[in-house]
Amino acid sequence: xxxxxxxxxxxxxxxxxxxxxxxMDRGLNYGDGLFETTLIHSGQIRFIxxxxxxxxxxxxxxxxxxxxxxxxxxxxQIASTTQEGILKIVLTRGSAGRGYRPDxxxxxxxxxSLYPMPSSHAVPGLRLRWxxxxxxRNERLAGLKHLNRLEQVLxxxxxxxxxADEGLMMDTAGEVVCATAANLFVxxxxxxxxxxxxxxxxxxxxRAQVLRAAEALNLSVSVEPIWPDDLRHSSELxxxxxxxxxxxxxxxxxxxWTSTAVxxxxxxxxxx
Amino acid sequence: xxxxxxxxxxxxxxxxxxxxxxxMDRGLNYGDGLFETTLIHSGQIRFIxxxxxxxxxxxxxxxxxxxxxxxxxxxxQIASTTQEGILKIVLTRGSAGRGYRPDxxxxxxxxxSLYPMPSSHAVPGLRLRWxxxxxxRNERLAGLKHLNRLEQVLxxxxxxxxxADEGLMMDTAGEVVCATAANLFVxxxxxxxxxxxxxxxxxxxxRAQVLRAAEALNLSVSVEPIWPDDLRHSSELxxxxxxxxxxxxxxxxxxxWTSTAVxxxxxxxxxx
Numbered sequence: 001x002x003x004x005x006x007x008x009x010x011x012x013x014x015x016x017x018x019x020x021x022x023x024m025d026r027g028l029n030y031g032d033g034l035f036e037t038t039l040i041h042s043g044q045i046r047f048i049x050x051x052x053x054x055x056x057x058x059x060x061x062x063x064x065x066x067x068x069x070x071x072x073x074x075x076x077q078i079a080s081t082t083q084e085g086i087l088k089i090v091l092t093r094g095s096a097g098r099g100y101r102p103d104x105x106x107x108x109x110x111x112x113s114l115y116p117m118p119s120s121h122a123v124p125g126l127r128l129r130w131x132x133x134x135x136x137r138n139e140r141l142a143g144l145k146h147l148n149r150l151e152q153v154l155x156x157x158x159x160x161x162x163x164a165d166e167g168l169m170m171d172t173a174g175e176v177v178c179a180t181a182a183n184l185f186v187x188x189x190x191x192x193x194x195x196x197x198x199x200x201x202x203x204x205x206x207r208a209q210v211l212r213a214a215e216a217l218n219l220s221v222s223v224e225p226i227w228p229d230d231l232r233h234s235s236e237l238x239x240x241x242x243x244x245x246x247x248x249x250x251x252x253x254x255x256x257w258t259s260t261a262v263x264x265x266x267x268x269x270x271x272x
Numbered sequence: 273x274x275x276x277x278x279x280x281x282x283x284x285x286x287x288x289x290x291x292x293x294x295x296m297d298r299g300l301n302y303g304d305g306l307f308e309t310t311l312i313h314s315g316q317i318r319f320i321x322x323x324x325x326x327x328x329x330x331x332x333x334x335x336x337x338x339x340x341x342x343x344x345x346x347x348x349q350i351a352s353t354t355q356e357g358i359l360k361i362v363l364t365r366g367s368a369g370r371g372y373r374p375d376x377x378x379x380x381x382x383x384x385s386l387y388p389m390p391s392s393h394a395v396p397g398l399r400l401r402w403x404x405x406x407x408x409r410n411e412r413l414a415g416l417k418h419l420n421r422l423e424q425v426l427x428x429x430x431x432x433x434x435x436a437d438e439g440l441m442m443d444t445a446g447e448v449v450c451a452t453a454a455n456l457f458v459x460x461x462x463x464x465x466x467x468x469x470x471x472x473x474x475x476x477x478x479r480a481q482v483l484r485a486a487e488a489l490n491l492s493v494s495v496e497p498i499w500p501d502d503l504r505h506s507s508e509l510x511x512x513x514x515x516x517x518x519x520x521x522x523x524x525x526x527x528x529w530t531s532t533a534v535x536x537x538x539x540x541x542x543x544x
Contacts, residue, residue: 002369007295014295018367021293021300023279023286023383028293029362030421031303037370062422063429088370090301093425095290097274098309098360098387100421100452101428111295115370136408137444141422148420149302149372150334150413153365156373157335172409180372 004113005085011074011110018113025109027092030100031147033108034058036089036205039243040079040114045087047242048075050205055091058144064093065108074112086115086243092147118243125250125257126239128179130228131155131167135177137199145202155180166239168252171200176226182239182247183207186231187262191220193230206240213269219262231255238263245272276385277357283346283382290385297381299364302372303419305380306330308361308477311515312351317359319514320347322477327363330416336365337380346384358387358515364419390515397522397529398511400451402500403427403439407449409471417474427452438511440524443472448498454511454519455479458503459534463492465502478512485541491534503527510535517544
């Protein structure tokens with residue numbers, strides 16, 4: 001696991017160590033905040049508008065103050081001096097006393113951490129597995145990239161990296177929702193389908209780009225519930241995230257796929 | 273909202289400010305950890321065994337290393353020099369790089385913060401309200417006092433302190449589970465009932481004490497699902513938490529209660 005090259009808290013670079021957070025921060029105490037993981041490419045944050053739009057929407061739903069102007073200035077500056085890397089943005093409700101009740105007068109905390117680009121494995125197709133851990137359903141939190149991520153943590157702890165590349169997660173009702181850190185797309189009878197996220201899952205930035213590209217390419221698209229059995233009848237699978245892009249799936253337990261045709265068209269259109 | 277009198281991170285007192293946490297801590301990034309809120313009374317932590325037992329059980333379920341001996345030493349020392357107060361214990365999986373996957377080799381982080389005793393309002397009976405926010409169901413996380421608390425945060429943001437003393441929460445299926453920061457007990461046809469917590473809710477330290485006291489007092493007890501309609505047919509309601517003890521409920525929206533008989537017997541037996 002990588003450690004950050006540099007960290008900024010509320011616009012200030014943190015020197016020497018990364019010890020820079022108030023222990024009273026509500027991000028720590030309640031997971032009361034949001035995050036974004038962005039890719040810096042050629043000195044620019046890829047899909048910056050989508051990341052900021054999701055953050056803005058998340059702030060609105062959690063009633064969190066969104067320091068968008070300061071954040072935008074900072075991340076543009078970091079991107080331009082970095083050229084290539086991963087920039088993680090954490091935005092919390094800020095520091096306050098004990099108790100769940102949010103104090104509307106406190107200022108949010110923004111934590112930016114810069115990581116080197118992960119070494120790109122030229123993986124032809126991902127090997128997926130099913131996770132035992134289920135996602136809980138809650139319409140009020142669905143779609144948000146919030147800091148309550150214990151379900152993903154427990155899901156990823158189910159296997160070792162050498163056993164599989166990613167894990168698929170169902171919700172507690174048995175619907176297939178996503179991978180632990182990526183959205184899911186399947187192709188079935190010529191239709192590109194991605195799970196609707198009305199109960200859980202994250203509205204991925206790359207997922208939105210794929211839906212946009214699919215429309216431009218006149219693909220037949222459906223956003224609907226997906227069940228495990230549907231995967232067996234799909235001709236192609238891929239998963240998406242903002243940093244890693246579109247990644248074709250080669251297998252899920254005993255099911256195998258060889259087609260990458262739709263993923264290839266989308267990658268080409270999106271210049272990934 | 274109160275601010276801490278003193279803070280310790282991994283056994284070291286934090287001087288001057290509370291800025292003492294690594295921004296890479298998994299408690300912040302994923303809510304990957306647990307907490308306990310304890311009462312210090314006459315130089316001792318009340319129900320210390322129950323708090324430590326719950327923490328130990330939580331660590332086991334989250335596969336988190338539990339620094340029990342160090343923690344015990346520290347909290348006993350703090351309690352003995354403090355006499356009266358609130359001690360909050362946060363235990364996280366520690367600091368690691370980006371990514372959900374837990375690194376089994378990292379050390380957990382323990383954060384202790386000491387608060388003054390809250391001013392005790394001599395409230396004769398609490399006024400409760402219903403929360404719109406629902407609790408999501410997930411057997412794997414049920415009962416744990418983990419750091420994923422966005423649901424409680426959003427629930428408490430629904431009302432102002434002067435409008436109600438606490439809010440009751442249902443889960444997404446409509447079962448009544450608990451208050452935002454307390455467990456619920458109802459008396460119906462002479463039976464003391466508390467919601468089972470198989471899908472969500474926290475296994476409260478005071479809840480366990482009440483169940484123990486009820487057994488000693490030969491009360492008829494049932495741990496079972498409770499639905500909103502059941503409350504209307506109950507003769508007495510109270511809520512419990514480790515710091516505030518047993519608190520009788522006077523009203524929930526338009527329903528009112530005057531009996532505090534069972535709560536009184538339990539309070540007397542437990543010397544609260």
